[in-house]
Amino acid sequence: MIKLPVSANNKAAWAIFRQNKGAMIGAVVLIFILILAIIGPWISPYDPARQFTNKILIPPIWNPAGDFNFFLGTDDLGRDILSRLLHGARLSLQLTFTVVIIAALSGILIGAGAAFLNQTLRSLLMRVMDLLLSFPSLLLAIAIVAIIGPGLPNAIYAVVIVLIPQFVRITQSSISDELNNDYVMAARLDGASSQRLLSHHVWPNITPALTVQLTFSFSTALLDIAALGFLGLGAQPPMAEWGTMLSESRAFIQFAPWTMTLPGLAIFLTVLSINLVGDGIRDALDPRLNR
Amino acid sequence: MPNLFSAKSLTKSYRVSNNPLKQSQLEVLHGVSFSLNPGQTLAVVGESGSGKSTLARILVGAESPDSGQLYFEGKNILNKKHKFEWFKNIRMIFQDASASLNPRITIHQSLEEPLRNGTNYNATQRNDRIAEVLEMVGLRPEYAKRYPHTFSGGQRQRIGIARALLLRPKVIVADEPVSSLDVSVQAQIINLLLDLQDQLDLAYVFISHDLGLVQHFSNKVLVLNNGTQEEYGPVSDVFSQPKSKYTLELLNASAGYKKPV
Amino acid sequence: MGLLQVENLSVDFQTDNGIIPAVDRAKISINAGQVQGVIGESGSGKSVMALAIAGLLSPAATMRADLFNLDGHDLTRMSAGERQKLISNNISIIFQEPTSSLNPSLTIGYQLDETIRFHSGGTRKQRYEKAQELLLQVGIIDGKRRYKEYPHQLSGGLNQRVMIAMALACEPKLLIADEPTTALDVTVQSQILDLLLKLNEEHNMALMLITHDFSILSETTDKVYVMYGGQIVESGRTYKLLSQPYHPYTKALLNSVPHYGMHYRKGRRLFNLKGSTPSLDHLPVGCYLGPRCPYANRKCVQAPELRTLKGRKVRCHFPLIEDDS
Numbered sequence: 001m002i003k004l005p006v007s008a009n010n011k012a013a014w015a016i017f018r019q020n021k022g023a024m025i026g027a028v029v030l031i032f033i034l035i036l037a038i039i040g041p042w043i044s045p046y047d048p049a050r051q052f053t054n055k056i057l058i059p060p061i062w063n064p065a066g067d068f069n070f071f072l073g074t075d076d077l078g079r080d081i082l083s084r085l086l087h088g089a090r091l092s093l094q095l096t097f098t099v100v101i102i103a104a105l106s107g108i109l110i111g112a113g114a115a116f117l118n119q120t121l122r123s124l125l126m127r128v129m130d131l132l133l134s135f136p137s138l139l140l141a142i143a144i145v146a147i148i149g150p151g152l153p154n155a156i157y158a159v160v161i162v163l164i165p166q167f168v169r170i171t172q173s174s175i176s177d178e179l180n181n182d183y184v185m186a187a188r189l190d191g192a193s194s195q196r197l198l199s200h201h202v203w204p205n206i207t208p209a210l211t212v213q214l215t216f217s218f219s220t221a222l223l224d225i226a227a228l229g230f231l232g233l234g235a236q237p238p239m240a241e242w243g244t245m246l247s248e249s250r251a252f253i254q255f256a257p258w259t260m261t262l263p264g265l266a267i268f269l270t271v272l273s274i275n276l277v278g279d280g281i282r283d284a285l286d287p288r289l290n291r
Numbered sequence: 292m293p294n295l296f297s298a299k300s301l302t303k304s305y306r307v308s309n310n311p312l313k314q315s316q317l318e319v320l321h322g323v324s325f326s327l328n329p330g331q332t333l334a335v336v337g338e339s340g341s342g343k344s345t346l347a348r349i350l351v352g353a354e355s356p357d358s359g360q361l362y363f364e365g366k367n368i369l370n371k372k373h374k375f376e377w378f379k380n381i382r383m384i385f386q387d388a389s390a391s392l393n394p395r396i397t398i399h400q401s402l403e404e405p406l407r408n409g410t411n412y413n414a415t416q417r418n419d420r421i422a423e424v425l426e427m428v429g430l431r432p433e434y435a436k437r438y439p440h441t442f443s444g445g446q447r448q449r450i451g452i453a454r455a456l457l458l459r460p461k462v463i464v465a466d467e468p469v470s471s472l473d474v475s476v477q478a479q480i481i482n483l484l485l486d487l488q489d490q491l492d493l494a495y496v497f498i499s500h501d502l503g504l505v506q507h508f509s510n511k512v513l514v515l516n517n518g519t520q521e522e523y524g525p526v527s528d529v530f531s532q533p534k535s536k537y538t539l540e541l542l543n544a545s546a547g548y549k550k551p552v
Numbered sequence: 553m554g555l556l557q558v559e560n561l562s563v564d565f566q567t568d569n570g571i572i573p574a575v576d577r578a579k580i581s582i583n584a585g586q587v588q589g590v591i592g593e594s595g596s597g598k599s600v601m602a603l604a605i606a607g608l609l610s611p612a613a614t615m616r617a618d619l620f621n622l623d624g625h626d627l628t629r630m631s632a633g634e635r636q637k638l639i640s641n642n643i644s645i646i647f648q649e650p651t652s653s654l655n656p657s658l659t660i661g662y663q664l665d666e667t668i669r670f671h672s673g674g675t676r677k678q679r680y681e682k683a684q685e686l687l688l689q690v691g692i693i694d695g696k697r698r699y700k701e702y703p704h705q706l707s708g709g710l711n712q713r714v715m716i717a718m719a720l721a722c723e724p725k726l727l728i729a730d731e732p733t734t735a736l737d738v739t740v741q742s743q744i745l746d747l748l749l750k751l752n753e754e755h756n757m758a759l760m761l762i763t764h765d766f767s768i769l770s771e772t773t774d775k776v777y778v779m780y781g782g783q784i785v786e787s788g789r790t791y792k793l794l795s796q797p798y799h800p801y802t803k804a805l806l807n808s809v810p811h812y813g814m815h816y817r818k819g820r821r822l823f824n825l826k827g828s829t830p831s832l833d834h835l836p837v838g839c840y841l842g843p844r845c846p847y848a849n850r851k852c853v854q855a856p857e858l859r860t861l862k863g864r865k866v867r868c869h870f871p872l873i874e875d876d877s
Contacts, residue, residue: 187401200400
């Protein structure tokens with residue numbers, strides 16, 4: 001396993017990141033959401049699938065008609081929304097995490113391989129990646145699910161495929177840039193093999209770019225998975241997934257708006273905080289902004 | 292007894308166009324030959340575009356020549372089976388020391404690389420050798436824990452020299468080792484190189500455009516102009532009785548600025 | 553009456569880590585038609601001083617001077633606009649990297665024409681003729697062809713000639729050349745210096761040569777200023793200063809580089825200062841050279857003042873003058 005170097009550069013980056021108010025707020029919110037996702041199943045009051053048939057569409061407690069047993073109210077089948085949101089947080093973040101990790105690993109491997117391919121093969125591979133990148137990510141994901149059929153596993157494959165090209169491109173271009181540097185030639189003359197050159201000399205220099213890409217992929221993946229769920233192409237009911245919850249409650253937006261607003265708010269907050277953190281990381285690691 | 296290090300009619304050209312149908316070639320080296328013995332310094336002199344950096348890269352094995360031979364202790368090192376000997380015995384000092392050090396790994400990690408590949412030392416032996424070499428170039432061994440950006444230009448060039456020395460080479464190719472340094476620091480590095488030559492009986496190939504330094508530093512000189520070897524011989528002969536017009540022009544231009552009369 | 557007289561010129565840079573003094577109380581005076589040299593290493597403040605004199609400092613810098621007389625006008629008593637106008641009419645500056653000082657996407661002709669239009673105006677035809685005349689003056693013979701070309705089509709030496717032509721368009725009384733030949737090959741270097749001296753003679757244009765290389769100053773300049781850590785540490789007539797430096801730093805600059813043509817024993821160790829040039833935000837206490845100076849003793853923790861010694865100015869407690877007495 002390659003370990004990330006904690007260098008003086010990283011300390012300076014952290015100092016810049018800490019000064020960025022938006023990024024710090026984002027980080028705090030994100031950590032809060034992550035904690036909720038981890039401990040969610042233990043603190044959630046009820047089973048997310050349990051139906052209280054006599055407690056249908058109860059509003060949240062701040063509404064006079066609210067019920068203290070159901071903090072955020074219930075949906076059309078009498079399921080506790082708080083419990084569903086907590087379980088959904090875990091499911092959504094788990095899915096996102098898996099998708100991003102798989103996409104990042106395969107993307108980085110392909111990109112690293114491409115950097116060492118010969119000119120013709122590399123051009124060919126990169127043009128294929130450009131082709132995939134030219135579609136909006138959600139549209140491409142929908143197209144892929146439409147081909148391989150709806151359902152959660154297929155939605156995951158689709159989002160993975162959508163995310164891979166970004167990693168390939170950024171890995172390949174950063175490695176190509178780094179390979180032109182003198183220190184790479186110096187390491188070659190020190191007898192380093194291509195593999196060692198990549199893992200010990202080039203890798204620490206491309207991690208900043210990849211870290212930034214990783215954070216932004218998180219928000220893309222989260223949104224795409226939720227969107228596929230909403231369109232009925234991803235997670236299927238009765239699964240407590242944020243996108244699916246949105247789509248199930250579509251019919252009640254007129255008279256039970258909380259059923260739709262609450263999962264929407266959860267998605268919004270998570271994506272916003274990831275993006276704020278991503279912006280902060282990008283500013284902190286961007287060498288052009290380093291003073 | 293063969294020479295320590297010698298080159299016979301090296302040539303190198305680059306493809307200028309990416310178009311595979313167009314075969315336009317740019318010849319950057321055209322028949323370069325020299326020989327070098329232990330403790331000697333060969334200076335390679337030329338202006339920008341003369342091919343002197345390409346020659347340096349060929350000598351250390353970063354590029355391969357189109358034709359010609361390179362001999363180390365009588366063995367043709369362009370032959371694959373002598374590759375390891377080449378890499379251990381002929382090492383390079385870069386012009387820009389800060390660019391040749393990886394900014395995100397420590398000095399120790401950078402210096403460990405040649406020892407990993409060139410010796411079968413264990414971790415302790417590697418540490419000892421790194422400490423020893425850092426002291427040889429006038430740096431404290433504990434500096435190895437630091438990152439390149441915490442050093443001054445002169446210190447970085449010392450690290451570059453340490454890296455070249457690690458494997459106990461016999462020849463060091465130095466590509467303009469002081470041209471990116473401040474004037475008052477240049478002298479430290481030149482003195483260090485001279486000290487090391489005395490101690491270790493090193494042979495230097497010293498690439499430079501500064502004839503003052505060359506005259507001070509070298510035994511032999513090779514003048515390159517547009518990839519062609521204009522002149523080659525002992526410094527005293529070449530500088531006192533240049534045979535080619537180009538050398539004369541270069542010498543005149545370098546002798547400080549003279550007001551035209 | 554001097555062309556330019558500056559006294560106690562200080563330039564400070566405002567940064568996140570506090571104020572950095574880039575130039576500290578510099579005193580410069582140049583007469584019309586005189587050639588002077590400023591020598592120093594990177595970070596010595598020589599380029600900042602040049603920019604300050606040419607009125608080209610960045611907004612992050614603040615500049616103070618007790619006296620700033622240019623061509624008989626007192627600039628300290630002028631509004632910023634008037635000062636800028638007077639400076640741009642009298643002082644031109646050229647830089648080290650001619651290729652990056654020119655806009656790569658505009659032709660030589662366009663850039664030259666723009667300078668002429670800005671400075672003296674005239675019809676398109678007049679300006680074209682003026683441009684051709686300037687190109688001829690700086691030794692570009694095929695001016696008609698070069699006029700239509702882009703900077704990347706010209707060599708470094710030719711680009712530097714174009715820069716000089718653009719500087720001449722303003723008919724300056726003082727031309728500041730900041731390392732004009734450092735980026736060029738040695739054989740081109742002497743051509744550019746020849747050109748600068750020829751223009752100095754023909755136009756009676758004063759010349760301030762900024763460099764780190766003594767070898768180009770010895771025959772060109774009348775007077776030399778040596779800068780270290782933002783201060784002028786020694787100044788005086790070139791010949792005397794080079795033959796007998798009083799300041800240890802000047803001696804180090806002269807002796808640390810072997811000059812071609814001077815004969816030493818091969819392999820002699822060079823005179824050198826230990827350590828490296830201090831950065832301007834971490835200057836040592838007292839004499840800035842103190843920690844590196846082989847002659848330093850306890851007194852050097854007090855900052856030396858610039859004092860006059862045998863017609864020369866030296867900033868040192870222990871000038872090397874005793875050596876020969």
